Amino acid sequence: MVTPSLHTGSRALLKKIGNFTLSGYAILFFLFLYVPIIILIVFSFNDSKSVFVWQGFTLKWYARVFQDARLLLALRNTLIISVASTVISTIFGTMISVAMERWDFRLKLPFDALLFLPIVIPDISMGVMLLAFFGLIGMAQGLGTVVIAHVAFNISFVAVIVRARMASLDPRLEEAAQDLGANEWQTFWRVIFPLLLPGIMGGALTAFTLSMDDYVITFFTSGNESLLSLYIYSLVKTGVKPNINALSSLMILVSMGLVLLSLILQRKGGGDNVGLM
Amino acid sequence: MQKATTKRQRIALWTLISPTLFWLTVFFAIPLLVILFYSFLKRGTYGGLVYEFTLNNYVRFFDSLYIKIFLRSFRIAAITTLLSLLVGYPVAYWMATRPARWRNTLLLLMMLPFWTNFLVRTYAWIVLFSRKGIINAALVHAGLIDKPLSLLFNERAVIVGLVYGWVVQMILPCYASILGFDFSLVEAAKDLYANDLKAFTKIILPLTMPGIVAGSILVFIPSLGAYVTPDLLGGGKTAMIGNLISQQFGSANDWPFGSAISMVLMVLMMIGTVVYFRIAVSGDKTSTGKGG
Numbered sequence: 001m002v003t004p005s006l007h008t009g010s011r012a013l014l015k016k017i018g019n020f021t022l023s024g025y026a027i028l029f030f031l032f033l034y035v036p037i038i039i040l041i042v043f044s045f046n047d048s049k050s051v052f053v054w055q056g057f058t059l060k061w062y063a064r065v066f067q068d069a070r071l072l073l074a075l076r077n078t079l080i081i082s083v084a085s086t087v088i089s090t091i092f093g094t095m096i097s098v099a100m101e102r103w104d105f106r107l108k109l110p111f112d113a114l115l116f117l118p119i120v121i122p123d124i125s126m127g128v129m130l131l132a133f134f135g136l137i138g139m140a141q142g143l144g145t146v147v148i149a150h151v152a153f154n155i156s157f158v159a160v161i162v163r164a165r166m167a168s169l170d171p172r173l174e175e176a177a178q179d180l181g182a183n184e185w186q187t188f189w190r191v192i193f194p195l196l197l198p199g200i201m202g203g204a205l206t207a208f209t210l211s212m213d214d215y216v217i218t219f220f221t222s223g224n225e226s227l228l229s230l231y232i233y234s235l236v237k238t239g240v241k242p243n244i245n246a247l248s249s250l251m252i253l254v255s256m257g258l259v260l261l262s263l264i265l266q267r268k269g270g271g272d273n274v275g276l277m
Numbered sequence: 278m279q280k281a282t283t284k285r286q287r288i289a290l291w292t293l294i295s296p297t298l299f300w301l302t303v304f305f306a307i308p309l310l311v312i313l314f315y316s317f318l319k320r321g322t323y324g325g326l327v328y329e330f331t332l333n334n335y336v337r338f339f340d341s342l343y344i345k346i347f348l349r350s351f352r353i354a355a356i357t358t359l360l361s362l363l364v365g366y367p368v369a370y371w372m373a374t375r376p377a378r379w380r381n382t383l384l385l386l387m388m389l390p391f392w393t394n395f396l397v398r399t400y401a402w403i404v405l406f407s408r409k410g411i412i413n414a415a416l417v418h419a420g421l422i423d424k425p426l427s428l429l430f431n432e433r434a435v436i437v438g439l440v441y442g443w444v445v446q447m448i449l450p451c452y453a454s455i456l457g458f459d460f461s462l463v464e465a466a467k468d469l470y471a472n473d474l475k476a477f478t479k480i481i482l483p484l485t486m487p488g489i490v491a492g493s494i495l496v497f498i499p500s501l502g503a504y505v506t507p508d509l510l511g512g513g514k515t516a517m518i519g520n521l522i523s524q525q526f527g528s529a530n531d532w533p534f535g536s537a538i539s540m541v542l543m544v545l546m547m548i549g550t551v552v553y554f555r556i557a558v559s560g561d562k563t564s565t566g567k568g569g
Contacts, residue, residue, distance in 0.1 A: 018473070022370070026371040036402060037393065039411055040397070040400070040404055092300060095292075098293055099293035103279060105290060114305070114306065118301070120546050120547065125312075125502070128535060129309055130308050149304070151300060152301065213394045215396055229394075233505075248394075248401070251394045252394070255392055256389050
């Protein structure tokens with residue numbers, strides 16, 4: 001009986017070593033994810049024009065970001081677009097989610113496909129498609145066309161998230177409300193809507209983030225408007241500068257804040273993290 | 278799910294659906310048809326469109342120049358996918374085998390960078406890789422090299438940028454399928470084979486294959502259609518399909534050809550997606566067998 005126990009003993013040791021190696025590897029992976037971002041943030045406080053040698057702490061690059069008139073204009077335009085496209089796509093996306101998860105109808109499959117396609121199609125294709133379309137109908141490019149384009153891709157993302165939430169609702173709740181004498185309108189606003197709300201908020205925040213971040217589709221639909229992602233892109237193209245680091249750090253902060261907010265909202269309703277997929 | 282039978286229900290159904298239906302028809306489906314139409318037109322001598330039918334735009338792919346860009350794009354997307362799998366699978370495995378109370382925090386830690394602005398994350402690699410970048414500065418400072426290495430503006434930099442950008446999309450589905458994996462099967466296998474490697478390749482790997490396939494497609498699709506990463510990290514020499522399309526609608530001013538490339542790219546993506554759903558559905562079937 002000695003040999004088998006020795007055998008299991010060495011097996012346990014091997015398992016421990018394996019587990020240890022795997023954990024070390026996973027930590028390295030998380031470093032790979034975070035180190036580039038952390039370096040970017042650290043060097044945004046560097047008091048040197050040549051970015052790469054540490055010469056002491058400064059906030060002057062941040063001050064410069066807030067004094068950049070072109071940037072502030074771009075930020076204002078981008079916020080207008082993101083808010084507008086988020087509001088429209090969240091309302092439309094929620095409406096279609098309720099319908100699609102509630103009823104069966106003949107054209108459902110093609111609708112499903114149409115709703116899903118904007119997620120699958122590459123940004124570049126969607127961008128040139130809309131460029132060609134707006135050109136053909138003679139619509140002047142500007143903030144309006146960017147909002148239209150952003151709604152066109154955001155509806156699909158909102159719908160994916162809200163539908164997941166809708167599908168997880170217990171249909172008996174609705175029946176119970178109607179048994180108690182609520183009509184469909186009351187049932188929706190008093191029962192379904194409050195339960196959907198975490199999903200709707202998650203969808204809205206996802207839409208807002210996607211709209212803020214989008215470069216490719218915005219580029220092809222914006223004409224000469226000055227917008228945040230286009231402005232950052234033009235800066236990045238010219239090379240590394242400390243004020244880009246500062247601006248990037250601010251954007252990292254805002255994105256991470258939004259993700260955390262979205263998670264908190266979705267958790268509150270006991271939902272899963274589908275908004276982040 | 279019920280059928281909308283009463284008139285009231287049908288009105289409600291169409292009221293809820295029509296805004297999205299309108300938007301996606303006018304601003305998505307019709308634009309798609311517009312470039313499908315354009316892809317069969319001729320380019321005018323000074324750009325612009327000539328309304329004559331031709332298949333020439335699709336034939337032109339087979340010019341060696343464009344074939345080269347297509348092959349390069351496929352190669353970059355394939356290497357990115359493979360690397361993401363090699364890098365990501367062990368991480369997914371590790372996360373899925375941690376205690377439940379850790380898992381959500383780890384997921385959050387992984388998603389935070391993923392939801393950071395893509396441009397900013399790509400820019401971070403320029404900060405690291407450029408000639409006067411952090412890595413070169415550190416290596417020169419340490420006396421390991423005399424003059425800076427050219428780390429940026431090549432295929433390797435593009436691949437690093439793409440893996441960094443999309444590896445999370447590989448990890449999530451792998452994580453989900455490893456989480457659903459029944460580890461008592463491994464114990465049973467070890468009793469029979471008594472070999473960790475065999476247990477892994479014969480049991481764990483095949484049974485988590487739906488996650489691997491899903492993750493591979495979620496990485497391959499955006500990598501193949503990449504525009505920003507090759508443009509910023511690849512320089513002019515490593516253009517991919519996305520850059521080629523953009524060029525046709527920009528400086529080359531050949532919209533019909535750009536439309537044709539775009540159509541081919543979209544069809545490839547759709548094929549990939551259909552494959553994805555086939556596998557996702559069959560994956561569901563195998564997981565229902567476990568009953569739980």
